[in-house]
Amino acid sequence: MFLEVKGLTKSFDGTQVLKGIDFTLEKGQVLSVIGSSGSGKTTLLRCINSLETADAGEILVGGNKIFDAQDAGAGRGIPREARLSFGLVFQSFHLFPQYTALENITLAPTLRIRTLCRKRRLSRAARDELLQKATEKALELLSKVGLSDKRDFYPCQLSGGQQQRVSIARALALNPDVLCFDEPTSALDPEITGEVLKIIKELAAEDMTMIIVTHEMTFARDVSDKILFMDGGVIAAQGSPEEIFGSHENTRLQTFLTSFYSNQAGAEPV
Ligand SMILES: Nc1ncnc2c1ncn2[C@@H]1O[C@H](COP(=O)(O)OP(=O)(O)O)[C@@H](O)[C@H]1O
Ligand SMILES: [Mg+2]
Structure with a gap:
């Protein structure tokens, strides 16, 4: 198993919102x-x-423990490399407004390179070469998300769909092992969700490992190898798209899907 999440729990102010999450x-x-x-x-x-x-639990990537709540509880922090295993694309983009599309993508790699060069006392020429490579990679990623012509635009000059595509490129620039999305299209107008879903589908076709929180049921059904249904802090059902969207015994899941589809049929926002 590449990713293993074991027994994750998390409380806020005494209320447990994750009650032991296990999946691979x-x-x-x-x-x-x-x-x-x-x-x-x-x-x-x-x-x-x-x-x-998390208050309890472990996370392993490629067999290496990258998080153990016991270590975190004992004040042993999460190694920096662990954080770099994952990338996250937020619902509301979270781009830096004062930077252009290109700068948003190069910012984190640039900081990483500068730190590395300082630590290893690399020459200025070596550093400049790494920075140049980071810029070239950012330009490739902008092209991948179809925004080469927007490299010098600021977030406020881009549509929501374009901003979200920049934030996908930004997450990819750090080469995450697992790319996570939190409702990547729910802040977008329905007619432009497709341009973001298309990019995610292309990443899936390239075998990027991804975790996608979504309300786009048709998309989830199409693109996923596995679906988790969460209810009240537990995984109430998990399985293949056929198992989850086909006939099933789980009444909580049935209720969720039925109310979801009836909302969609009416003109109500979901
Ligand atoms: N930082 C926080 N402080 C306190 N409560 C939180 C915090 N984040 C989330 N919660 C609570 O945890 C529960 C789960 O929230 P969340 O993970 O955002 O659910 P979802 O993304 O499925 O809508 C909610 O009751 C929410 O109010
Ligand atoms: Mg949420």
């Missing part, structure tokens, strides 16, 4: 996480991405 994912697989609002989906992604520290 093979390299190159796509996992979609569905479930109603408040079921703990974002908290799960934030714990996996080290933006929150």
Whole structure:
């Protein structure tokens, strides 16, 4: 197993919002996480991405333990490399408004290179070569998300769909082992969700390992190898898209899907 999440729990102010999450994912697989609002989906992604520290549990990538709540509890921090295993694309883009599209993508790699060069006392020429490579890679990524012509645009000059594509490129620039998305299209107008979903589909075809929290059920069904249904901080069902969207015994899942589809049929926002 490439990714193993074992027994993750997390409480806020005495309320447990993750109640023991266990799942695994093979390299190159796509996992979609569905479930109603408040079921703990974002908290799960934030714990996996080290933006929150889980109270209990472990995370392994490629057999290496990159998080152990016992170590974190004992004050032994999460190694920097662990955080770099994952990338996260946020619902509301979170681009830096004062930087251009290209600069948003090169910012983190540039900081990483500068730190590395200082630590290893590399020459200025070696550093400049690495920085040049980072810029070339960022330009490739901009082209991959179809935004080569927008490299010098600021986020406020880009549509929501374009901003989200820049943030996907930004996450990819750090070469994550697992790329996570938290409702990547829910802040977008329906007519432009497709341009973002298309990029995610292309990444899936390239065997990028991904965890996608989404309300796009048709998309989840198409793109996923595995689906988790979260309900009240637990994984209430997991399985293949056929198992989850086909006939099933789980009444909580049935209720969720039925109310989801009936909302969609009406003109109500979901
Ligand atoms: N930083 C926080 N402080 C306190 N409560 C939080 C925090 N983050 C999330 N919660 C609570 O945890 C529960 C799960 O939230 P969340 O993970 O955002 O769910 P989802 O993404 O499925 O909507 C909710 O009840 C939410 O209010
Ligand atoms: Mg959420």
